[in-house]
Amino acid sequence: MTIAPDRLSPFQDEFYSALMQAHEGLTEAQSHALNARLVLMMANRIGDLDSLVDILKTARSYEHG
Amino acid sequence: MAYDYTPFPYVSPPGLTAPEARHRVVIVGAGPIGLAMAIDLAQRGVASVVLDDNNVVSVGSRAICWAKRTLEIFDRLGVGERMLAKGVTWKIGRQFHGAEEVYSFDLLPEEGHKYPAFINLQQYYAEEYLVDRARDFPELIDLRFKNKVVAHEDRGNHVALTVETPEGTYSLQTEYLLACDGAGSATRERMGLDFTGQTFQEQFLIADIEMDESPFGPDPVPERWFWFDPPFHAGKSALLHAQPDNIYRIDLQLDVDADGKAEAAPEKVIPRIKAIVGDKPFRLDWVSVYKFRCIKLDRFVHNRVIFVGDSAHVVSPFGARGGNGGIQDIDNLGWKLVAVLAGEADERLIETYHDERSHGSAENILNSSRATNFMTPKTPIEALFRAEVLRLAHDQPFARKLLNSGRLSVPCSLEGFPLQTPGTGAVPSGRAVVDAPINGPEGDGWLLEQVQTGGFTLVGFGDVQLPEVDGIARVGINQRSADYPCFTALKGLAIRRYGEGRAYLFRPDGHVCASFTAPEADAILAARARAMGAELEPSR
Numbered sequence: 001m002t003i004a005p006d007r008l009s010p011f012q013d014e015f016y017s018a019l020m021q022a023h024e025g026l027t028e029a030q031s032h033a034l035n036a037r038l039v040l041m042m043a044n045r046i047g048d049l050d051s052l053v054d055i056l057k058t059a060r061s062y063e064h065g
Numbered sequence: 066m067a068y069d070y071t072p073f074p075y076v077s078p079p080g081l082t083a084p085e086a087r088h089r090v091v092i093v094g095a096g097p098i099g100l101a102m103a104i105d106l107a108q109r110g111v112a113s114v115v116l117d118d119n120n121v122v123s124v125g126s127r128a129i130c131w132a133k134r135t136l137e138i139f140d141r142l143g144v145g146e147r148m149l150a151k152g153v154t155w156k157i158g159r160q161f162h163g164a165e166e167v168y169s170f171d172l173l174p175e176e177g178h179k180y181p182a183f184i185n186l187q188q189y190y191a192e193e194y195l196v197d198r199a200r201d202f203p204e205l206i207d208l209r210f211k212n213k214v215v216a217h218e219d220r221g222n223h224v225a226l227t228v229e230t231p232e233g234t235y236s237l238q239t240e241y242l243l244a245c246d247g248a249g250s251a252t253r254e255r256m257g258l259d260f261t262g263q264t265f266q267e268q269f270l271i272a273d274i275e276m277d278e279s280p281f282g283p284d285p286v287p288e289r290w291f292w293f294d295p296p297f298h299a300g301k302s303a304l305l306h307a308q309p310d311n312i313y314r315i316d317l318q319l320d321v322d323a324d325g326k327a328e329a330a331p332e333k334v335i336p337r338i339k340a341i342v343g344d345k346p347f348r349l350d351w352v353s354v355y356k357f358r359c360i361k362l363d364r365f366v367h368n369r370v371i372f373v374g375d376s377a378h379v380v381s382p383f384g385a386r387g388g389n390g391g392i393q394d395i396d397n398l399g400w401k402l403v404a405v406l407a408g409e410a411d412e413r414l415i416e417t418y419h420d421e422r423s424h425g426s427a428e429n430i431l432n433s434s435r436a437t438n439f440m441t442p443k444t445p446i447e448a449l450f451r452a453e454v455l456r457l458a459h460d461q462p463f464a465r466k467l468l469n470s471g472r473l474s475v476p477c478s479l480e481g482f483p484l485q486t487p488g489t490g491a492v493p494s495g496r497a498v499v500d501a502p503i504n505g506p507e508g509d510g511w512l513l514e515q516v517q518t519g520g521f522t523l524v525g526f527g528d529v530q531l532p533e534v535d536g537i538a539r540v541g542i543n544q545r546s547a548d549y550p551c552f553t554a555l556k557g558l559a560i561r562r563y564g565e566g567r568a569y570l571f572r573p574d575g576h577v578c579a580s581f582t583a584p585e586a587d588a589i590l591a592a593r594a595r596a597m598g599a600e601l602e603p604s605r
């Protein structure tokens with residue numbers, strides 16, 4: 001697992017509320033789809049395979065068992 | 066020991082027997098805001114009548130967290146030190162997920178300030194001290210308990226009021242009516258002003274308990290502890306604070322559809338408290354169930370009626386921005402109203418109270434509603450994100466920062482508003498005074514006390530000459546042989562915070578309105594004139 005430095009503050013609250021707003025009014029299925037699009041678009045923004053693989057592994061590592 | 070609510074005596078108002086001369090200022094409401102307002106005006110030599118429908122201080126502790134900036138304003142009003150002495154000082158907030166601590170924050174990591182990040186002090190004490198202080202001005206503050214305003218009418222250049230007392234009804238006239246009548250403001254309702262905004266469906270149980278042993282454990286350091294999904298209150302949030310007199314505040318989030326009345330009954334509350342404090346004995350001091358709202362008025366100034374404090378804006382308490390916001394209101398309004406009443410400034414200066422404090426209140430609402438939203442996910446997807454943030458927060462720094470149990474009240478910056486002359490100093494124009502320890506002829510003291518003496522003050526830091534300007538007090542820090550009071554910056558902190566070789570002009574409310582490297586009388590006068598509203602668009 002990689003511990004990444006915080007790059008969201010000081011605008012973390014603004015980001016979080018924008019994220020919640022993006023989901024407002026969607027059904028759960030639509031939200032799920034939105035999340036998938038977000039992951040893909042963010043991956044494209046990051047644009048670095050090593051980083052992406054590392055993020056995937058770290059995120060997955062929280063799934064115990 | 067439970068607080069002793071000694072009623073304030075009712076005194077027959079003169080208006081019951083003969084018409085009273087028109088007053089300059091009438092304040093409706095003797096809550097913390099109305100009382101502080103009256104003291105601010107009295108210290109500036111302006112008399113006011115304060116009308117309150119009740120005759121005791123706040124029932125229940127309600128506001129407990131008083132922020133540094135509020136204490137600094139209370140210092141100017143002559144009650145800060147008493148509150149600090151009685152209050153419980155704290156600055157660390159800890160956030161737990163389940164039983165595990167995931168993130169803590171320090172609200173004042175540096176030393177060298179007269180007042181701490183926060184004290185906890187029950188609202189009834191704050192009000193008691195303010196009433197005591199108001200009594201120091203028997204000629205200027207006319208406190209009338211059991212005087213309920215039942216009608217008012219704005220007549221252009223004055224406001225007429227109808228006031229109900231136990232002995233009957235009388236009328237009053239005032240040049241300005243300051244509505245400090247709280248969240249349920251009848252003044253606001255009579256005027257039909259829209260007061261709508263976000264209401265949170267969740268209910269919160271607020272309980273004050275008295276216990277000898279601290280629920281924070283042995284050798285406790287007072288802190289703010291907040292739990293997401295604690296073992297003792299599964300799936301919800303909880304907050305714990307220490308207050309004076311061995312009283313502790315516990316906030317518990319309840320179910321959306323909980324029955325508020327039933328939840329406030331001791332037989333429901335006691336088991337919930339026992340789940341937190343275990344078998345240690347305690348006494349229930351005050352219990353209440355709240356739903357929270359985040360709302361503000363569109364305009365705080367309506368000709369001769371001015372809204373101040375909760376009557377103008379209400380926030381959920383996560384962040385302690387309600388009372389603390391209101392105290393910044395009175396700080397902002399007092400000197401402006403006095404300047405207008407004295408004919409030293411145009412009425413449009415009062416409009417800037419709206420501009421500056423509506424901005425402050427919008428900031429408070431934004432922060433309070435974000436925190437409350439984070440605490441109370443409204444959809445499965447919000448709950449999912451929240452759960453994953455909590456999970457990541459155990460080890461990912463960015464996720465810790467996303468945890469939001471309240472972003473606590475900080476002084477509002479007035480940067481960019483037209484009364485301020487933009488400056489390039491270390492402390493930008495618009496910021497409230499940044500305190501620092503200093504030493505002078507009378508020993509050790511604080512910069513704060515030299516800046517907040519009532520009028521405009523010019524402070525020179527290090528190698529900078531301050532010219533004499535009529536009506537502006539001068540203070541030198543680390544200066545020699547000047548014809549004005551000079552002080553030494555202890556540990557060099559004042560110079561480090563403001564920069565060497567710079568002069569700052571402070572407004573009467575302690576906000577920087579200009580700064581200079583080579584201050585000349587003309588530029589200082591121009592900055593003061595601008596702060597007094599000289600460059601504003603003419604009023605209608």
Ligand SMILES: Cc1cc2nc3c(=O)[nH]c(=O)nc-3n(C[C@H](O)[C@H](O)[C@H](O)COP(=O)(O)OP(=O)(O)OC[C@H]3O[C@@H](n4cnc5c(N)ncnc54)[C@H](O)[C@@H]3O)c2cc1C
Pocket residue numbers: 093094095096097098099116117118119127128129130131188212213214215245246247248250251271355373374375376382385386387388389390391
């Ligand atoms: C549970 C809880 C916790 C809180 N915690 C905090 C905190 O930690 N920090 C913080 O800063 N704030 C906190 N607040 C908010 C804080 O209590 C309020 O912001 C504060 O009381 C507002 O003061 P006020 O003087 O504007 O109004 P109030 O305190 O409501 O005072 C209004 C006064 O006007 C009087 N009045 C009303 N109508 C009339 C009338 N017609 N005629 C005459 N008099 C009238 C009332 O009797 C009352 O005395 C909390 C609030 C709650 C409920």
